[in-house]
Every structure is written in C-alpha cells, then in structure tokens.
Amino acid sequence: MMIIGLTGGIASGKSTVSNMIKEVGIPVVDADIIAREVVQKGEEAYEKIVDHFGTEILSDDESIDRPKLGAIVFNNEEKRLSLNGIVHPAIRKKMLTEIKQYKQVGNKIVVLDIPLLFESKLTYMVDKIILVYVDQEIQKERLIKRDQFSDEEAKARIASQMPLVEKIELADEVIHNHGLKEETKQQLLKILNKWNCL
Numbered sequence: 001m002m003i004i005g006l007t008g009g010i011a012s013g014k015s016t017v018s019n020m021i022k023e024v025g026i027p028v029v030d031a032d033i034i035a036r037e038v039v040q041k042g043e044e045a046y047e048k049i050v051d052h053f054g055t056e057i058l059s060d061d062e063s064i065d066r067p068k069l070g071a072i073v074f075n076n077e078e079k080r081l082s083l084n085g086i087v088h089p090a091i092r093k094k095m096l097t098e099i100k101q102y103k104q105v106g107n108k109i110v111v112l113d114i115p116l117l118f119e120s121k122l123t124y125m126v127d128k129i130i131l132v133y134v135d136q137e138i139q140k141e142r143l144i145k146r147d148q149f150s151d152e153e154a155k156a157r158i159a160s161q162m163p164l165v166e167k168i169e170l171a172d173e174v175i176h177n178h179g180l181k182e183e184t185k186q187q188l189l190k191i192l193n194k195w196n197c198l
C-alpha cells in the first residue's frame with residue numbers, strides 16, 4: 001500500500017485538497033478529526049487534559065472548550081507542547097488503526113492529512129509528501145476570515161508552526177493554493193497521475 005502524507009500549515013488549504021482527494025475515491029485519514037475524537041469525555045487523553053489544565057477548560061456539558069484551550073496553548077509554547085505530549089500518542093495510534101482498516105478492505109492508496117507532519121517528526125509514517133502552500137499573508141487573511149480571529153490570534157497560531165516556506169524543501173511535491181480552487185485541483189491531479197494514483 002502507498003501512504004501519501006498531506007501537509008501544510010493552518011488554513012493553507014489541506015481540507016480543501018483532502019476533499020478533492022476523496023472525490024477521486026482515495027480515502028483520507030484526517031489527524032484533525034482524530035484529534036477531536038481522542039479527547040471526547042471518557043477517553044484517556046480527556047482525563048489527562050483535565051488533570052493538567054484544570055476544569056476551567058471545560059464547557060458546561062463537560063466537553064473540552066476548544067476555543068478556551070486554544071487561547072491558552074497558542075499563547076504559551078510550553079503548554080502547547082504539554083498538550084501535544086498528551087494528545088499526539090493517541091492520535092498516532094488511531095491513525096495506524098484506520099490505515100490498517102483501509103488496507104484490510106483492499107485499498108492500495110491512503111492519504112494521511114497531518115498538519116504537523118514535520119513538526120511532530122511523523123514522516124516515517126508516509127511514502128510520499130504533498131505540501132499545500134500559500135504565502136503567509138494569504139494564510140493569515142484566510143485564517144482570520146474563516147475563524148473570525150483577530151490579527152494577533154491568527155499570528156500566534158501561524159507562529160506555533162514551522163514556517164510554510166521551510167516545508168517546501170522537505171516535501172516531494174508542492175501545491176500552490178493561491179489561485180482558484182480549480183487551479184489547485186489541476187495541480188493535485190497532475191501529481192496523483194504522476195504517482196499512478198488515478
């Protein structure tokens with residue numbers, strides 16, 4: 001089985017590209033979705049997060065208040081790394097289970113959508129890497145627009161990741177996502193075609 005890593009930065013367009021990948025029938029394992037599943041109430045990581053950050057980060061229904069936790073960790077590197085230390089092992093485990101399931105039912109290709117593929121040193125999990133790239137100005141603009149963040153909030157989130165420009169040389173292929181979504185799709189199809197994935 002061929003495992004393709006799809007990465008980028010916050011709001012660079014990974015979900016946009018991952019939807020296009022699903023449209024051509026290739027399954028996608030999404031680390032952001034799994035990251036939500038493993039912190040549901042009752043999961044091991046949930047308990048650890050509450051122990052570490054206190055009940056102040058819970059909503060009224062006792063689920064994790066994501067905006068609140070985000071405001072803490074994206075303004076404090078040490079706390080962000082503590083959260084990563086709690087959540088990432090559970091994410092990795094679940095990603096491996098999902099890959100195995102896709103393999104068992106006969107899939108020859110699977111894409112792993114992992115925003116922190118390089119930062120978390122997870123490149124060993126994948127055979128090839130596609131980077132979804134935009135310049136920092138567009139990244140910030142789209143992030144502010146999508147999540148209604150202030151300029152400061154958007155900057156803090158972008159600064160918590162490896163600069164996208166440094167990821168270019170670490171990837172096998174780069175999709176430039178500055179233009180129309182159709183142009184992004186054409187770049188993707190060209191790469192998938194080159195790798196005999198279509």
Ligand SMILES: CC(C)(COP(=O)(O)OP(=O)(O)OC[C@H]1O[C@@H](n2cnc3c(N)ncnc32)[C@H](O)[C@@H]1O)[C@@H](O)C(=O)NCCC(=O)NCCS
Nearest residue numbers: 009010031032035066067069070073084087115116160161
């Ligand atoms: C801090 C949390 C609660 C904020 O939740 P929120 O719903 O606002 O954001 P969401 O999870 O949808 O993430 C949005 C984007 O933020 C970026 N991001 C998320 N976590 C991190 C992190 N620890 N470090 C750097 N960037 C991150 C990614 O690009 C991601 O695609 C949440 O992101 C979290 O639990 N993060 C830790 C787990 C993690 O590293 N997830 C990233 C994928 S492995």
Ligand SMILES: Nc1ncnc2c1ncn2[C@@H]1O[C@H](COP(=O)(O)OP(=O)(O)OP(=O)(O)O)[C@@H](O)[C@H]1O
Nearest residue numbers: 009010011012013014015016142146177179180181
């Ligand atoms: N080519 C494009 N032109 C205009 N807007 C775009 C384009 N690509 C993506 N967007 C918009 O930019 C925002 C970020 O894109 P998307 O959600 O796909 O990024 P992401 O990398 O998955 O983000 P995150 O890491 O935060 O999950 C979205 O609102 C999306 O609709």
